[in-house]
Amino acid sequence: MKNLADLWRLLWPQAEPTPLLELPALASLTGVGRVFVKVEGERPLGSFKSLGGMTAGVRALAQASGIDDPRDLFSDARSLPRLICASEGNHGLAVAAAAHKAGTRAIVYLPAEVTEARAARIEAQGAEVMRVSGTYDDAVLAAEAAAERGDGLLISDTSSDPNSAVVNAVIEGYGLLAQELIAQFREPPRESPSHLFVQAGVGGLAAAMVEGLQSLLRAPARFIVVEPESAPCVAQALELGQLTRVDGQLHTSASMLACGVASAPALRILQRHAVSTMSVSEAELRMGRAGLRNVGGPSTTTSGAAGVAGLLRAAARPELRELHRLTSDSVVLLIASERDLSIVGRPADD
Template structure:
């Protein structure tokens, strides 16, 4: 009998019991996010990304529904990250020029009057690829410069895509968290503006704006489910790096539904599972993973939690799951090879981990305990979000074409 002992999870039994003691999520409320989404709609490139019903996969896995939001279509940039970077840059310009939130639109941001008031500005960030490309695109679209630092091991294709958006970009010799520190030092020395989706003491306003930007996805999902006549999801699986994206999604829905919301699971690569380890330590504080985080899930290879996102996930997420690389690789292959009339989804390493995990939990008896704790059954309506497409085509093909990162089995008995 096979044993998948390298998949680890911890149940957050306190998530529904902290009455009046939970992190505030009002900054990503539906009312706030409606304004954020209006900002995104003001861009000529805006369109809601598709929400697919994988009806045949649902039948195969014995679930009622599996829905997947495909962010590979976002603004032509193959990933969701531009939502956060663009809103943060827009809000910064709005504040500096006293524009007023009611006037925060693309056309006003690119006007000559706004550019004259703001002056020459350079936006700085660190990234594994998707966030940096989004910041570079947004800065260029609004008429400004950008500088991007990438961690050691970043894909050359992602570097070149950032440069194509007009940024000055380079791959450093540091891991992600040290690349963030390098970028921040550069911004301080060169009078630049740091646009980062992780937070630390003294740096919280911009990360909040970025999280608000990400919440456009949640607002679209709610609208799409309602328009299609679907019921609300019973389960949502959210991948996490520093935790900004997962906390944005969960905070939006927790603010709307309270304890009547779906069951949520936060997924991380086992080489960079800072949120999972923080829950295991269980002292209420975030804890870091250090060193070179060698995982194919490059977008999730972050060792230090966003302090704002951590508090939301700590107080609202029901489960934290640490996933080996083969889980993401399995998800990539499943989505690339649809059953019957299901649509083909091109999902990158960080985007597909949810699909891979659900397939394992629903099909493999070895995961019965986890399945029972998550209350997954034939009535489950499951939402996953593919946060990126094939942003590293070479890496994508190694997994999907060549079978890299197969599932490892340890035989017992």
């Protein structure tokens, strides 16, 4: 099954494109023409990560089983290998769900600081959670070691190899989000965005959006990658032209973005395009989350609202407005990348 949209419909037959909301109050607050936000909290599993982890996981299982059409994974009883990954929560949930739907299990390596709520969602998909002392990057190393021991198939969302087939499949899965956005801006017709503020952990989402939205953004077509001040691994890699580890402990409230090393496949994509980077403080991350909700936007986390924090920072500083060519005519696109699990009454899963 070559078509990603068909594969996604196979995995989630009832799923619809996530909403695209306009936020006039945020446009007024930031002195731009219009602001739109894509609500990924309404995605199955509660984040955009389901697009990548499930796509790559199912493809890897099909390939390992010698199956050309992934639909055969779900129609025939067969013995399948386990899937392995590292995660801060969302990618692991997606990989666990892919394994569960195919009739196998996953092993997910989580940093010790990942909340029990996120771990429980992964375990609910039948996966085994392995806690790792240290950061997300330490969990990545543990998952890689497990795969090398033969414990299962590694479904990582990051790699030092720019040609990693699995990581590129993850990024390709995220590209479905870009396809939805193009369709939503064109039907019914909306004014095309001129700016995208997009958050980055290892850079996979940013790479997929920058690559996939080239035909959508109008002049000046500014792509701004936003990261926490404590974990600017994408900005550092772009500046140096190579992967390097960020110094420090990576402590940030935006835990989904607490990554010390960028993804080589993502970096290669970003290097092909004109991309700006921006770091935001912890106070700005909190302001982005609260500000989005206060203007009628969706509830999300500081990770999910990091792009909003970037817009607020740029809009408040004349030198940054000029640098990013942000004017009263600009149309800004944001991505609220995950659901806020702390809201009482929301289902833990879809």
